[in-house]
Every structure is written in C-alpha cells, then in structure tokens.
Amino acid sequence: MKQVKIPEATIGRLSFYSRFLTKLENDGIETVSSGEIAKGIAGNSAQVRKDFAYFGGFGKRGVGYNVADLNRNIKEILGLNREWKAVIVGMGNLGRALAYYHGFAARGFRIIGLFDNNPSKKGEKINNLEIQDASELENFLEKNPVDIAILTLPGETVQFVVDRVVKKGVKGILNFAPVVVFTEKDVQVRNVDLSVNLEILSYNLNSK
Amino acid sequence: MKQVKIPEATIGRLSFYSRFLTKLENDGIETVSSGEIAKGIAGNSAQVRKDFAYFGGFGKRGVGYNVADLNRNIKEILGLNREWKAVIVGMGNLGRALAYYHGFAARGFRIIGLFDNNPSKKGEKINNLEIQDASELENFLEKNPVDIAILTLPGETVQFVVDRVVKKGVKGILNFAPVVVFTEKDVQVRNVDLSVNLEILSYNLNSK
DNA sequence: ACATGTGAACTGCTTCACAGCG
DNA sequence: CGCTGTGAAGCAGTTCACATGT
Incomplete structure (x- = not known):
C-alpha cells in the first residue's frame, strides 16, 4: 500500500459502510462481499473495493470481508476507537x-x-x-x-x-x-x- | 448558451450565492463582482463565473452583477419563485x-x-x-x-x-x-x- | 481599464475490466 | 471458481488564462 491522498468522498462513505456493517454485526452476519455492501448503501462494488484498497484492503479473495474485522478497521481509520x-x-x-x-x-x-x-x-x-x-x-x-x-x-x-x-x-x-x-x-x-x-x-x- | 449538464455542486452553490445576495440586498448593495461573491461564500471567482455561465451569464463586463437581478435569476433557476x-x-x-x-x-x-x-x-x-x-x-x-x-x-x-x-x-x-x-x-x-x-x-x- | 465569459488544461473521482489469489 | 485488489480508461468538476465586451 502506498500512501496516497484519500478522497473526502471516500471518508464519507466509510461512515456509511461502518453503520451498515454494525447492522450486519447485530444480525450475526460474519462475512460480506463488496457487492452486498454496495447494495446496502446504494453504491457500486468497484468503489467499495477501491475505498478499502486506499487503506490496504481487508478482504479475502474468493470469500469477501469479515464483517467485525472490517468494521473495526474502518472505525479505527475514522478515529472512532476513541471518545x-x-x-x-x-x-x-x-x-x-x-x-x-x-x-x-x-x-x-x-x-x-x-x-x-x-x-x-x-x-x-x-x-x-x-x-x-x-x-x-x-x-x-x-x-x-x-x-x-x-x-x-x-x-x-x-x-x-x-x-x-x-x-x-x-x-x-x-x-x-x-x-x-x-x-x-x-x-x-x-x-x-x-x-x-x-x-x-x-x-x-x-x-x- | 448551449444546454449542457449542470453539475450538482453548482446547484448547491447557487443556494449559497442566493443567500449571500439576499444579505447584500438587505444592505442596499446594488452591484457585486464575482470576486466579492467568491469571498462571501469562501469560493473562487472563476467558479462563480462558470456557475453563472451555465445559465447564460448575468453580468456586465467591466462592471459586475446587479445584485437584485442576479438573485432573482438564481431563485428562478432553483425553483424558488413558487411556494x-x-x-x-x-x-x-x-x-x-x-x-x-x-x-x-x-x-x-x-x-x-x-x-x-x-x-x-x-x-x-x-x-x-x-x-x-x-x-x-x-x-x-x-x-x-x-x-x-x-x-x-x-x-x-x-x-x-x-x-x-x-x-x-x-x-x-x-x-x-x-x-x-x-x-x-x-x-x-x-x-x-x-x-x-x-x-x-x-x-x-x-x-x- | 476592468470584470465577465469561456475554451483548454488540469485535477480528482468513479467505473471498467481483468489479473491475482484464496 | 469467485471475489478481491488494482492499473488504466473514462468522466466530472475545478482552475487557469485570456479574449471579449462595455
């Protein structure tokens, strides 16, 4: 992962992703694909993947993303691991x-x-x-x-x-x-x- | 003026322009330049002019814009001339x-x-x-x-x-x-x- | 002389398409 | 085989720079 400028639009979407993931967590869902996330926030799967890729990528090819892990990572990026x-x-x-x-x-x-x-x-x-x-x-x-x-x-x-x-x-x-x-x-x-x-x-x- | 797609960002700024112009109207100011508008909404004068140009341009070269005219035009564009x-x-x-x-x-x-x-x-x-x-x-x-x-x-x-x-x-x-x-x-x-x-x-x- | 209006260049963001990996 | 990760292409929005008009 190289350090590039993160689009502000990406940061805004991270916030949406995180809330969607929190919902999935509460429903006991463990794994999710970029396509499912895209559907959940009315976006596009390539964009979801690109957004995560800015931070190194959190998924497993052929499988998807671990919901809890991904949410924890996003919250940390957003600075929500503190009060x-x-x-x-x-x-x-x-x-x-x-x-x-x-x-x-x-x-x-x-x-x-x-x-x-x-x-x-x-x-x-x-x-x-x-x-x-x-x-x-x-x-x-x-x-x-x-x-x-x-x-x-x-x-x-x-x-x-x-x-x-x-x-x-x-x-x-x-x-x-x-x-x-x-x-x-x-x-x-x-x-x-x-x-x-x-x-x-x-x-x-x-x-x- | 040719009919091109108006950026949504432009529409959002029109709303700001209009409120800034309303303030100027209340202060009795009759003429304003793109640079002054830019300062008022923390933007850039080229963008102000480009935004207006989408709708044909409302200014006089060498002079600027008539505040009341411009505001009326913007409100009409935004659909604010009705309830x-x-x-x-x-x-x-x-x-x-x-x-x-x-x-x-x-x-x-x-x-x-x-x-x-x-x-x-x-x-x-x-x-x-x-x-x-x-x-x-x-x-x-x-x-x-x-x-x-x-x-x-x-x-x-x-x-x-x-x-x-x-x-x-x-x-x-x-x-x-x-x-x-x-x-x-x-x-x-x-x-x-x-x-x-x-x-x-x-x-x-x-x-x- | 001065500020607008605008093509052209530039910057940034999104979408595509596929290679790479589990 | 399926879904991620990512260069490359495409698109949209912004800024530049200057010709234009008053």
Whole structure:
C-alpha cells in the first residue's frame, strides 16, 4: 500500500459502510462481499473495493470481508476507537434536538456541555446535562478539554463563538448556520446546511 | 448558451450565492463582482463565473452583477419563485426543531402538515399546526397535495413511510435517517446525515 | 481599464475490466 | 471458481488564462 491522498468522498462513505456493517454485526452476519455492501448503501462494488484498497484492503479473495474485522478497521481509520468530547452552543430547537440525539453517543461522540446566552434557559436539564450560560464557556473549556464544538446559533453570532472556542483549544467545528466561518487552518470546520438540501430538491423537481 | 449538464455542486452553490445576495440586498448593495461573491461564500471567482455561465451569464463586463437581478435569476433557476408545500413526518426532537425552523419559510418552503404515530402527541400545536396521527397521512395528502415530505423518523420506518407518501404523489423526500431509501426514479431523494459530518471531522482531526 | 465569459488544461473521482489469489 | 485488489480508461468538476465586451 502506498500512501496516497484519500478522497473526502471516500471518508464519507466509510461512515456509511461502518453503520451498515454494525447492522450486519447485530444480525450475526460474519462475512460480506463488496457487492452486498454496495447494495446496502446504494453504491457500486468497484468503489467499495477501491475505498478499502486506499487503506490496504481487508478482504479475502474468493470469500469477501469479515464483517467485525472490517468494521473495526474502518472505525479505527475514522478515529472512532476513541471518545470525542463535544459541546453544543446555542440551545434553540435544533440545539436541543441534537442534545437529545442518540446517534452521536452511539458513534463515540460524547456531549459534555450545553451553552446558551439566554439566562432564562440556564439550569434547564437536557439528558442529564444542565444548560450553562454562554459566559461560562471559556471557564468550562479550560477545565474540560473539548475536541469539537457543535454550533446551532444564529448566523451573526457564529464567528464570535468560533473565535472563542478555538482560542480555548477546540479543533473541530460543526456549524449549522448558513454562514462562512473563518479560522486558523489547523481547525476543521464542517457545515451542515438544512436549506441547501431542500433547494437542490426544489431545483430537481422543477426541472422535470 | 448551449444546454449542457449542470453539475450538482453548482446547484448547491447557487443556494449559497442566493443567500449571500439576499444579505447584500438587505444592505442596499446594488452591484457585486464575482470576486466579492467568491469571498462571501469562501469560493473562487472563476467558479462563480462558470456557475453563472451555465445559465447564460448575468453580468456586465467591466462592471459586475446587479445584485437584485442576479438573485432573482438564481431563485428562478432553483425553483424558488413558487411556494413548495411540505409535510414533516416524525415529530421527535429533530422533527420539532424543523417545524420551528424559520429558514424554510424564508426560502419558500411551507410546512402544511405534521405527523407522528404516537397518539399522545396528537393535537399538540407547533407553530400553529396541529400534530396529526400518522394514520391520517394518506387522507391529508389526498386533500392537500404536497411536493416534499421531510422524514425525521427512525431508520426502520422510513421506507414504509416513503412508499405511502410516494403513492399519494409526493415527488421529493428529505430523509434524515442514515438508511438508503428506494423509490421510483421520478422521485427525488436527498439525505441529510448528521453523524457523517462528525465522523469526517473525527477522521480529519485524527490524521493530524 | 476592468470584470465577465469561456475554451483548454488540469485535477480528482468513479467505473471498467481483468489479473491475482484464496 | 469467485471475489478481491488494482492499473488504466473514462468522466466530472475545478482552475487557469485570456479574449471579449462595455
């Protein structure tokens, strides 16, 4: 295996593969072929094999892949063999929904702090975590190192909060507001945009 | 202008451009260059021009683009010059958050029905809409034609609901569960996956 | 003079097709 | 024989660089 650049699209698919494999594991299935994986995630078998080949290949020719092994390898590649600590800033409806969302914990992301700048929300409990006032953010991050900040904030306030959490060592940002975030380049930013997807739907529906 | 295939990536960017232009319109700015747009959405000016060129080009050489004109054109391309009617099925935390989300209405997507199969939620009001029992879904869709179904459901139930709404004429699906949806090909499906983005963050943070 | 519009070059990702191996 | 692993081909999207138009 030579060390080449991994397409970001491949990383995204690894995440799908892993969840599909977890389902297979739960069903007690031990072996799976690239074709079956492709069917499970609506992809193409050559692509599945190529994706794995970037990391050296995990299969047996003529047989397929061992489900548990493969899943363990993928999780390790994705960095899911450790726990990632995250905070959510902005406890509006979306922030709350994410605080309750089980999918994160199931994949190793632990939410350890919730913040909002509205004093009337302070102390409210969500999933055994108390909402803290946004002014506590720096203080909290100093005592509790955090890897990722999930920002469910109005667009105007996002950059301000990004600067604050980055200064306290946060290295990953998951931003839900439709604004561009600027940071040092060693900080990873991912944007989730709810409207874009509806607008692509709109375009596709319209041009039929 | 010749009719060529438009990259899906271009459509996604049009959505960003439009929101950036709306901001400029609100600030009373009348003219903008491809370079300024590029800065606003963290892109590249050649790409901005190429994106517009797919649709014939909207600018004046030596000057730039008229903000209001350009935005109107983009919205028309995206199909946002009409109202799209949508329902949300699955009123868990995420479904509720989306029901409250203002961003949809601001872009012409009107939520006209909320459904859940938990009888205890029936009648509860969110944003002036009553949650209806899932058994009412077909009945409602017959009386109220709907373009898009937003599905915030557990993965296991998604396909069942997709089949039901598609049978009643829904042509667009926005699915938030990490499962593959199968439909006739004239139905558009978009998937929003919250965990994938965290896992890509995890990968990128891990490989530093 | 200046910013658009665009062919051409480039880069990156996907699909093909088959050699290699269990 | 079957399914993986992989070079090579093919395709799609991005960036370059400049001719074009105002």
